[in-house]
Amino acid sequence: MSDVALVGGGDRARPGEISLAHRGVLFLDELSEFKRSALEALRQPLEDGYVSVTRAVARATFPSRPMLIGATNPCPCGRRGDGYGACQCKPERYQAYRARLSGPLVDRLDLHVVLPAVDVLELRNAEPGEPTSAVRARVELARRIQVERHERAVTSAELNAHLTTADMDRICRLDQAGATLLAKSVAKYRLSARAYTKVLKLARTVADLEGSVGVGVHHLAEAMSGRVLDRHDDRGAAA
Ligand SMILES: [Zn+2]
Structure with a gap:
């Protein structure tokens, strides 16, 4: 395109x-x-x-x-990290492929997650997962909380994704454990200012999905698990 x-x-x-x-x-x-x-x-x-x-x-x-x-895909052949060592891609080709997604572009995506390959046999025998209706109820709760915060003039935007720095200072405050974890991650993964902001907003959303007023360390940890491409060693040449 x-x-x-x-x-x-x-x-x-x-x-x-x-x-x-x-x-x-x-x-x-x-x-x-x-x-x-x-x-x-x-x-x-x-x-x-x-x-x-x-x-x-x-x-x-x-x-x-x-x-x-x-x-x-994780690499041009799509088999990197499949657990069978089946990837045939040369290191240079893999690096060039990963470098297409630049750091600044990745920074602007709220969530990045890895979806492991699905074992066909497991798929056939799998227990039914959580119904969509339950997930929908959580999402509706989180949206309602965000809209209400905006209606009470606590925030300047309806959705967490559009919060300003001043909004975040009010509603994304971390406790000591959370602040320590975030500071360590910033140092370890060399997070950009934009990535740092995304993590905080995501943590706020994870807390909203639980209906939690505060942002706890487990909300923050879950938010960071949704930012896999921030780990610069994982992004290879794009870092
Ligand atoms: Zn490959």
Whole structure:
């Protein structure tokens, strides 16, 4: 997909996929196969929530706040870390593949998680998981808490993702154990300021999902488990 198709532009300043999916879901499969320039073009719209397109004959600003979901294989052959040592990718090829997802782009994604390969036999014999209705109830609770905080003027935005630094100072305060854990992680993984902010907002959301007023150390630990690409040694050449 071209940069223009993704973020907008062209001779007639048309919106791109990121604006067409505003307030919806934009799913980009095989993210590491996208052109680096197209992925980098996502940074500004993701950050600001809008994209300005200026051409000689036209100029337009489009909103760009989709829920962006990207999927990528761990390596070009897709078998790295499968537990069988089946990956045949040369180290240079693996590094180049991982480097497509730059640090600044990864910083702008709220959550990054690893989905291990599913064993087909296990799938057949698996116990049914938690029903979607139970998950939905938790999500609705967390959304309600966030909206109510905004209505009481505790925060300047409805959703945790859009909180300002001042909002976070009020509602993402950590106890001593949490502060110590976060300080250690910042040093160990060399977290950027943006990644640090994302972790705090995520921890606030994990606490909201539990209906918890405070942000505890276990909320923080869970938030950090949802930021696997912040671990610079894991991101390889992109670090
Ligand atoms: Zn491989």
